[in-house]
Amino acid sequence: MVEPSPGGGSALVSGTDPQRLFALTRPCGACPFRSDKPWPGGLRSAPEIADSLRHGQPFNCHKTLDYNEDGEAEPTARTRACAGARATVENEGGRESQLQQIAGRLGFPVAVLAPDLPVYDSLDEWVDAMNEEN
DSSP, X not given: OOOOOGGGOOOOOTTOOTTTTBOXXXXXXXXXXXXXXXXXXXXXXXXXXHHHHHTTOOOBXXXXXXXXXXXXXXXXXXXOBOHHHHHHHHHTTOOOOHHHHHHHHTTOOBOOOOSSOSBOSSHHHHHHHHHHHO
16 A cells, blocks of 8 residues: 555555546636636645645545545545646656556556646646635
8 A cells, every 4th residue: 555645646556546636637616726617615734735746746635535533545446646746747747656657658548638738837826826715
């Protein structure tokens, strides 16, 4: 098992379907990376999440995680990579996560993101928006 990184970014757990890990093509309606829908209350861990994304760490869709009694995110077999995070990193000119690069090299499908997604142009812009909400 790979341990989660800050903010629910993680990799795989036993039973995760690598064929579906990068299946999401657009952010969910409640994605914190959406620029058209403010994230209620902001996100204090945004700077750490942005830093981990810049260093090639994956970030999972919060709707595809389970949460323990302490509120900590736990990946499951249905966990998927966050399309909003992927799109924001792509807008910034960043690279794919290390896990996404490996999946591509091994021939696992990596869905192409839909065009013109309502996400931030950069991780810095996203962090600023998350701090404004606090």
